[in-house]
Amino acid sequence: MPFPAGTPTVTLTGTLPSAVGGGPYSGTIVLTPSTELIDAERHAIYPGGGSVTLDGDGSFSVEVIPNDAAGIEPAGWRWRIDLQPAGGQRVMFWTDIHGADGATVHLDELLPVPAPDGTPGVQQGPAGASAYELAVANGYTGTVTQWLTSLIGPAGATGPTGATGATGPAGPAGVTGDQGPTGATGAQGPTGATGPQPPLGGAGAGSTIALRSDDPTTTNARTPTAHASTHAAGGSDPITPAAIGALATTTWRRRDLPDQATADALYTGTAPTIGTAQTTTPTTGYLKYAPPGVALSGSDITGPFQYAGATDFVIGATSPDTNYVLPRSKYPNTYASGQSVWSMEFGTDAAVFQLRMKYISSATMFRLSVDGRKVSDLMQSSGGTTAGSGHLITVDLGSAAARRIRIDVTTFPFGGIYLPPGASLWQVPLRGPRVMGLGDSLTDGAAGNTGAGAGTWFARVARLLGSTDAWEQGRGGTGYITAGSYATFGDRVAVDVIPNAPDLLMIWGGYNDNTGSQSAISAAAASLYSTLKAALPACQMYVLGCWSPTGSPAGSITNTDATLRTQAAAAGIPFVSPITGACYDATGALVATHGPWITGTGKVGSPTGVGNADTWISSDGVHPTDTGHIGLSRRITAAITALMPA
Incomplete structure (x- = not known):
């Protein structure tokens, strides 16, 4: 669904080539605002962001609201960028996107900023976040995107740091420097206990103190030994978080758990009416929200679906599979390998929506949840009739209201959601770990x-x-x-x-x-x-x-x-x-x-x-x-x- 007329927007573009051979990545980029955005002037509410699939050359282009857009509230919100290149490093970071209405902003111009709660800008990416932060700490000034697409580059940037380490032998010169303060100590002799010390070097006369010692460590210059590697995990003398009084990082605690009496409970609202027909033609006037990756036609738009339980969604190779998506995140990692169980979520204010799917067999099943509660305890039949054919599942919720919809599926190629005129569909964030x-x-x-x-x-x-x-x-x-x-x-x-x-x-x-x-x-x-x-x-x-x-x-x-x-x-x-x-x-x-x-x-x-x-x-x-x-x-x-x- 396009932005309301007059909404200030910019076009965010970018390209993610591989650092090996320069070939393009496939994958997804998810953009999520830190809060619900309200545009009072145009009477619009934007509860979430959306996702965009990388093109065949690893590029993308998407229209977004800039952080400095006039009339958009509240102030101080930020974009979260989640780069998910298939087979590459995943990086998630917060950023501000600025630009005049209609301008084009490139991904490699963005710099990470702290999250709204003050946590570091780079939030995630298995080993990726720490690698980027290390590069920045050693003088790297590029953006997250430049680092992601040229991982070898930041490693080179650490070289100068090694050369600086070689200046360590200058340490002995520091010992000579300390002799000045020693003279000042002599002047303090009359104040008390330091007075009896003059015989050691004539301090009372203001002369240089001569240190008398047979300990070679006080007279022989030595290069300090670096201990970072020995104290690191896997080193010869590792230090655990507990050894230095730090608490081990934990992801999930008992206090974070939901109420067990309601977490797996059934939906208590008006029971939706659900019916299935062997057709791919929606009710007249309905607008199609297509899965990312499926080609658009006419008034179709790409839906901001939030996938859960899987990733790397792709379309099938030949018709009719080119109208449907399945994930490839489960061995053996192909479209046709039975990527059986995953889920999708979205928000909508529609009273009725139609779900397009391809019927495979009796194993093609789904479960509907409304506002976090299951409509049925067990998975239910999709109602399909002819294997290999497209079907529409019509869900009538009984009334128009803003709701969070979740659909768990198994053996279920997904072809999009159709909404009646005037209804909206938006992305919702996932919850929990x-x-x-x-x-x-x-x-x-x-x-x-x-x-x-x-x-x-x-x-x-x-x-x-x-x-x-x-x-x-x-x-x-x-x-x-x-x-x-x-x-x-x-x-x-x-x-x-x-x-x-x-x-x-x-x-x-x-x-x-x-x-x-x-x-x-x-x-x-x-x-x-x-x-x-x-x-x-x-x-x-x-x-x-x-x-x-x-x-x-x-x-x-x-x-x-x-x-x-x-x-x-x-x-x-x-x-x-x-x-x-x-x-x-x-x-x-x-x-x-x-x-x-x-x-x-x-x-x-x-x-x-x-x-x-x-x-x-x-x-x-x-x-x-x-x-x-x-x-x-x-x-x-x-x-x-x-x-x-x-």
């Missing part, structure tokens, strides 16, 4: 539960932790040493986890490995944990031990659980045992024992046993039912809460 689950089919879903990974324990735990950015990175059949049809955990983290920088990561696997070599499991776990800790030092991590679908686990399962606990303690990661319910902190110390997650030996369809297995475990004897996933989400949340800092 970025929560990620690295796992197998317990995380990714199976036939025993509804809605694949959007219906497992993980989605519920994310809501109970207060996160709207839930990344379900599970693949069935995989594990620490077991690749299944995909790849092992260790082979997946470089593309599935690390580039996406989760704030809180839960690692749950081992069941598919338990009949293998314990030494191999141990080595793989040690390598995985070490890699994650080095790449994501600020991320809160929790390891969940080996799953047992019965209350009488085999020896191989208990052994695998013990192996993972040992390696988690060695890596300094808290551990929870599903077998015993024991919760261990980062040092390996027992913090709490909540009891086994699964009791009894039954399963759905078998005679009822003493325990919860007969309702929590599906008929395949391994995977949880919907009831089981609900129960597991409560147990996992309780365990993580017990291990969180207060």
Whole structure:
């Protein structure tokens, strides 16, 4: 939707070439104002920003409101720029965009400024922020964009600093300089205790003091030894934050958690009416908000959708897939590889909207949430009929009002939102930390539960932790040493986890490995944990031990659980045992024992046993039912809460 007539705007442009070979990046740039903007003169409210997809040459162009725009309130607001080049460094920084109405401003002209709350200008980017700040500290004066597109440059800038270090040997000259103040001390002799000192060098007579000592360190010139590298992490004499009285950085605390009674609750407003038709022709007069990347036609505009749980959204290669987007942030990282679970959010004041999707199969499902509450507890059928065809899902909310809409989807190519005339759509910010689950089919879903990974324990735990950015990175059949049809955990983290920088990561696997070599499991776990800790030092991590679908686990399962606990303690990661319910902190110390997650030996369809297995475990004897996933989400949340800092 264009800006109201007369709104002062500038055009922000830029290009992100790779530092290797100069080739263009693909990816997204997200622009978000620090607050809701009000334009009283034109009776407009701008609650959020938007995103723009890089063109084939790595460039972009987008119309934005400058920070010094006349008539825009409140004063002092700022833009947050989130550069997300696929395969490159992600950098997030605050900046001010200035320019006369109609002017063009280039991204490489922008400089980072402190956030509205005073925190440093560069906010995020796995290792990126620290690298940029180090470059600036050593004399680099370029912009964030110049640094991002030429990472080798800032490293060179540090060279002069090394040369300055070579002047260190001039230190001995400083000793001679100190002799002047020594003379002044002689003059103070009559004031008291210093009086008896003249015999050491005739201070009373005003002559130079001669230091009498056999200690060679007082007479031999020495070059000072730099200790930064030895005291750094991994050095010969590392200093921990605790050693100097600093508190360890934590991302999420118990005090940050939402009310558990309402976090996973259902929507209590008027129930929306939802219907699906096999067509891609919207109601007459409706305006299309297309996903970024989809070509526009006629009155179409690119919608400012806020994606959650995934990134690197692309269109399909051939028609009709060129009208739809899917993410590529889950192994094996292709459009057609089953990027099953993700979400989108947006704000709208429409009473009715139409959602375009491509129907794949009965696995094509969705769940609607309104103002942070689920309309249905489980994922529901998309209502599609013919596989491969486009459909419109019409949602009637009953009345026109400003609302926050969330749609969780699985196996669901997304083709945009259609709104009636006069209605608006705007971007909304995500809430809480970025929560990620690295796992197998317990995380990714199976036939025993509804809605694949959007219906497992993980989605519920994310809501109970207060996160709207839930990344379900599970693949069935995989594990620490077991690749299944995909790849092992260790082979997946470089593309599935690390580039996406989760704030809180839960690692749950081992069941598919338990009949293998314990030494191999141990080595793989040690390598995985070490890699994650080095790449994501600020991320809160929790390891969940080996799953047992019965209350009488085999020896191989208990052994695998013990192996993972040992390696988690060695890596300094808290551990929870599903077998015993024991919760261990980062040092390996027992913090709490909540009891086994699964009791009894039954399963759905078998005679009822003493325990919860007969309702929590599906008929395949391994995977949880919907009831089981609900129960597991409560147990996992309780365990993580017990291990969180207060």
